[in-house]
Amino acid sequence: LYASVTVPQNALLLSYSTGGYGPLKRAIREFLARWRNIHCDTEQIIITDGTHNGIELCAVALADVGDTVAMESPCYWGARNVFTAAGLNIDMLPWQPDTGHTLPTASGPVTLAYLTGSHHYPLSVPTRAAHKQRLCEALAPRYVVEDDYEFNRDDHANLLFDTTSERHLLVGSFSKMMFPGLRLGYLVVPRHLAGPMNRLRSELFREGRMLDQAVLAQFIFDGDLDAWCRRIQRDYLGRQQVLHDQLCSLPQVRSVSPPSSAISLCVEFAPGVNDVAIAQALLKEHLIVRPLSPVCAASDPRVGLVMGVGMLSGETLAREAQRLRRRLEPLLRQGH
Template sequence: MPPSSLLESPLSRERRSGPMQRQLHDRLKNAILDGSLAPGSRLPGSRALAEALGISRNTVTATYEHLAAEGYVRPDRQGTRVAELSSPTPSKRERAGKQAGTPATAQRLARILPSAPRADMGAALRPGVPALSHFPLAAWRRSLERAIRGGGCTALGYGDALGEPALRAAIARHLSVARGVRCEPRQVVIAEGAQEAISLCVRLLSNPGETGWVEDPGYRGAKAAMHAGDMRIVPMRVDAEGLCVSERDWRKHPPRLVYTTPSHQYPAGSVLSIARRLELIAQARRHGAWIVEDDYDSEFRHTGEPIVAMQGLVDDAPVLYVGSFSKTMFPSLRLGFLVLPERLVSAVQAPLEEMLRGGHRHEQLAMADFIESGQFSRHLGRMRRLYRDRQQALRLALEKHFEVPHEIDGGHCGMHLTVRLPGRFDDRRIAAEALRQRIAPTPLSGFAMRPMPSDNGLVLGYGNTASELFAPLVTRLSQLARASEPGGV
């Protein structure tokens, strides 16, 4: 028989407590799971339980039937008995062991750790956030409406695993004109942002234990993707000409994958020189390596002509080109793309069709319309002018109000500046204190796997922060920097 409390405690008559049948079901289920109703014990007859609880017999009968369908009880000739179940409640010893140790997860997760606290999208000076208030929502809404009308109910189902043909064709045309990328639509794969595109490169082209080169300091997402693929990561230093690679590096630890941001290194802002680009391509061919070119922020170049992509420099380059609409459109769109070398397409198409499922079809169709209608190019033009003005305003604010020794990197492209500081200023402490005041610079040291004295500073995003706020924000950062010095107040 159930414990007396089950019979003596009436069910609630208040609507917010739920229907009687649900209340009785939950009470019996919990008693079975916590062991109050032992396996094999017999439940009271439906009539007796209904009278004891003051509810209808039909409610009790329906509850017993539901519990039997779920497997908690089993009816027999003598009534309804509690089924034999393993207890989901851990013993005291098991609970103590779990509290004392770390939950069993994949070992690779220990290598994927956040290097800085997360800030919300609205925090000032956060890198990587575009000017969301300047996005042309009305034009985007019209593209979405056309996509919904054109795609209709058909676009609610799964689409082409590699992406909507219309978007792949629009991207191929845009990249050819804007970035000098050589590709056909069949080489374009749509992904959920640049991060998934990088992860696809790792899954398609590397095996556990193989070596991947990453820029140091560099994009943490590339490191996370390689760690998730159980690759051995070798950090490669970056200087004023971009990724530094020597002949000795190729001999000592030849890579399977080389990740680089050649047009606008993140976070230092340098451009990979043409000599290094051509040498990297030549050595990758010689050693059977693949280059993952993340064309980060290349659409927003503020001085001179755009720097063309590595992918289009030479015929049949061993380069996989990665791009995203997170900065050029808005982050929640979650649309990115991967351009495969022609010789890879047939080899990876079947695996990709098994690994991916075509989704976000209306958004993909809307993005294709946004590009083909000319709205995308017009939006990029407006944003280039806005970011150029904001970059200049931030430089002026740093010059006037950042009263600590510093050097500025970048500024020719993108939406951030990197401010390098002497080692006596603790960049992580500055960033943590700033975040408490809704100012969100990222510590430069957090991007480095093997930090050097020069990897100390702040990465300041100006994309989503109005120019008139720079002076007071920089003044406050200057005060926080002073306070981070040994003996600072």
């Protein structure tokens, strides 16, 4: 693919662009229509260097130091890091899949509401648009940023995002969809923000990586991304089932997220279990997981582990899942 796009006639690769490589933006527009039932203009799409870069652009463009951003608890740690670095005050509101968000009794002005898209990370369960709508009605944020981190073809109804809205933005990433080293993503922004945010991105981060963007565009136009998504989501569902079966009957386990086509799953423990200590103990056994409690609000007592299924498959996954269970069981019995 790289050889096919590096031709002398492709002058687009030799210059700066406005918000990204034009053909890639058109490919993304068509991909979003097929997979997310989102119909937007090409001009509303801004190419980013992955999710963190997109969130950073939103923070810089839409908020000032000291403004408040509302986030769900548990939250995506990466987004919280970006907002903290941007000098924003973070208000974390616990979210429960069955009942929705815990609304504050009193709240000051909220500039940004950062919400998970159709599949919650880190809980790895479907979100609900009605919950998000209720939260936004209560907080009245100036802008709503939805992070479409993980999804399947049939869950777009869980999105609150509206391409005709003047305050809704969508963050997307090919790094999570394909492989982390790609570091390419996109924003879909309101029409009136497209020009200013494009100019701001160009001034702050400059344009580049046209060759990578051209290859990705061809990959999408050829139908290869659609085929990859269908295949990898089937694979993830099977891999999650393997882990789910090993973990659901362990002592102190309250719940395991239902097997899905997402890359991660979440195990919630009974109150009092030290998930941080368990994660550290597992790391010594070369089992890498992320504790849940550090990404929860102080008022949210949930504990557990978040783990991915992207790197292992087949017999290796089955063997490592069994090893994880053997290591976890005594740690949980001790309460660690």
